Amino acid sequence: MLRKLLKYEFRATGRTFLPMFVAVVIISVVSRVLYSDNISQALQGSSWFVDLVYGMTAFMYVAVICAMFVMALIVLIQRFQKNLMGDEGYLMFTLPVRPWQLITAKSAAALVWSAASCAVAMLAVMILGSQYGGFFEGFGRAAESFAWFCFEVGVPVPLMIFEILLIMLVSFFSGAMMIYASIALGHLWPRHKNAGAIVSFAGLCIVMQVITTALTHILDSINFFNQDYNLQLFIWLIIAYLLLFTAAYFVITNYILSHRLNLE
Amino acid sequence: MTPILQCAALSKAYSSKYALSAIDLAVNRGRIVGLLGPNGSGKTTLIKIASGLLTPSGGSILIDGKAPGAETKSLVSYLPERTYLCDWMRVNDILDMFEDFYPDFGKAKSHEMLQRLGIGQTDRLKSMSKGTKEKVQLILVMSRSASLYLLDEPIGGVDPAARDYILRTIIGNYSENATVLISTHLISDVESTIDDVIFIQNGSIKLTSSVDDIREKHQKSVDELFREVFVC
Numbered sequence: 001m002l003r004k005l006l007k008y009e010f011r012a013t014g015r016t017f018l019p020m021f022v023a024v025v026i027i028s029v030v031s032r033v034l035y036s037d038n039i040s041q042a043l044q045g046s047s048w049f050v051d052l053v054y055g056m057t058a059f060m061y062v063a064v065i066c067a068m069f070v071m072a073l074i075v076l077i078q079r080f081q082k083n084l085m086g087d088e089g090y091l092m093f094t095l096p097v098r099p100w101q102l103i104t105a106k107s108a109a110a111l112v113w114s115a116a117s118c119a120v121a122m123l124a125v126m127i128l129g130s131q132y133g134g135f136f137e138g139f140g141r142a143a144e145s146f147a148w149f150c151f152e153v154g155v156p157v158p159l160m161i162f163e164i165l166l167i168m169l170v171s172f173f174s175g176a177m178m179i180y181a182s183i184a185l186g187h188l189w190p191r192h193k194n195a196g197a198i199v200s201f202a203g204l205c206i207v208m209q210v211i212t213t214a215l216t217h218i219l220d221s222i223n224f225f226n227q228d229y230n231l232q233l234f235i236w237l238i239i240a241y242l243l244l245f246t247a248a249y250f251v252i253t254n255y256i257l258s259h260r261l262n263l264e
Numbered sequence: 265m266t267p268i269l270q271c272a273a274l275s276k277a278y279s280s281k282y283a284l285s286a287i288d289l290a291v292n293r294g295r296i297v298g299l300l301g302p303n304g305s306g307k308t309t310l311i312k313i314a315s316g317l318l319t320p321s322g323g324s325i326l327i328d329g330k331a332p333g334a335e336t337k338s339l340v341s342y343l344p345e346r347t348y349l350c351d352w353m354r355v356n357d358i359l360d361m362f363e364d365f366y367p368d369f370g371k372a373k374s375h376e377m378l379q380r381l382g383i384g385q386t387d388r389l390k391s392m393s394k395g396t397k398e399k400v401q402l403i404l405v406m407s408r409s410a411s412l413y414l415l416d417e418p419i420g421g422v423d424p425a426a427r428d429y430i431l432r433t434i435i436g437n438y439s440e441n442a443t444v445l446i447s448t449h450l451i452s453d454v455e456s457t458i459d460d461v462i463f464i465q466n467g468s469i470k471l472t473s474s475v476d477d478i479r480e481k482h483q484k485s486v487d488e489l490f491r492e493v494f495v496c
Contacts (some may be wrong), residue, residue, distance in 0.1 A: 001365070004365060012350065083350070087347060089348075090346065093316060093317055094317070094337055096334050096338035097365070
């Protein structure tokens with residue numbers, strides 16, 4: 001059933017993301033052509049219209065990439081809010097599936113689209129940057145610096161890359177689950193459920209902040225951050241910490257959707 | 265055989281107001297049952313609790329002996345009183361979705377009904393009128409071979425010609441052991457279709473009876489008795 005839910009989730013969201021990805025690539029290619037040395041030198045400053053086109057292209061390049069990330073966040077919220085807690089929820093909650101499968105399908109699809117958005121943004125930077133000599137050498141130098149850093153802290157490069165990707169993954173899920181839990185908590189309000197979701201989100205942020213501060217104080221008090229502190233241990237503590245929050249938000253959301261659902 | 269739907273002291277409160285107050289009810293298999301009551305009497309609330317969309321405040325409800333959940337949802341075919349279709353889909357997308365999730369969905373049956381009502385399989389749901397969307401939803405619901413059909417106001421929003429077709433569809437499409445629960449206040453339209461009636465008012469069951477008993481004992485039609493019981 002989870003596979004089927006994922007199929008429909010991707011179909012529902014793909015129609016928003018795929019045209020956006022195409023737009024980012026097109027505007028990147030147009031920018032790359034317009035800003036290539038030969039064309040740029042020949043055209044720029046020739047007339048006010050050409051300058052306007054240049055200005056507009058630069059603006060569109062930045063705007064479309066920003067819009068892609070804003071859209072990823074809006075879709076994450078809307079697919080939960082509208083498709084589950086709105087009228088469409090009358091269909092989704094009468095399918096023979098369990099609430100945890102609905103939550104998992106929504107968050108997994110959102111993760112894939114967010115990762116794809118990051119990949120498309122990187123591609124856009126590469127398309128535009130590829131015209132500049134030394135652009136890819138810059139990448140090479142950055143990679144060397146990263147390898148040097150890994151050597152300095154005594155961690156193999158593949159392990160460090162794996163840990164960074166894992167932190168990004170659990171950060172995404174903790175953020176997504178926090179939003180889902182806020183919407184679910186807002187659903188418990190008898191009226192003004194959207195306001196309830198916003199207040200719940202603020203409440204969860206405060207709780208998370210308080211716990212983070214308390215934990216930092218504890219680590220400080222046991223001299224964890226002394227000069228030769230264990231970076232590996234610290235990274236895995238962050239991962240465990242984010243996983244705990246993710247699990248807590250998931251449990252809250254699943255409990256409300258399973259035992260406190262009231263679609264009105 | 266256990267009743268397909270059982271309620272024991274089932275209650276639902278919104279803030280301090282009771283939409284259902286401690287109702288006891290048993291609906292048997294193989295019957296077409298009219299859930300009849302004026303507006304705001306608790307018909308939709310009862311159906312939504314049985315569908316798992318509302319959580320009861322007290323008491324219990326069992327579908328085929330089980331509390332509402334993923335298992336009962338595969339037994340229940342529910343028609344809500346509102347549109348739940350995803351706007352981005354075409355008719356054949358939603359048919360595929362029902363076929364994917366409900367093993368009892370009969371696609372051929374749905375094609376036949378769509379053709380009869382003049383709805384194209386590639387029509388976009390977004391551009392349909394409210395009445396056409398309601399027809400599509402009814403076709404989806406009645407194309408399943410479910411054990412329990414919960415139809416909330418299935419004929420409220422459609423024209424009288426389609427109303428007759430829909431009622432004929434309901435009678436023609438359910439199997440011997442299936443139960444159809446139809447909530448409506450258009451009693452004269454459903455009177456010839458239903459076997460049993462449940463009268464509900466202010467969240468309480470006023471009367472449960474077979475239509476034959478009403479005619480024999482009260483010497484009245486269901487419509488006449490309804491007007492008498494719910495006199496304003």
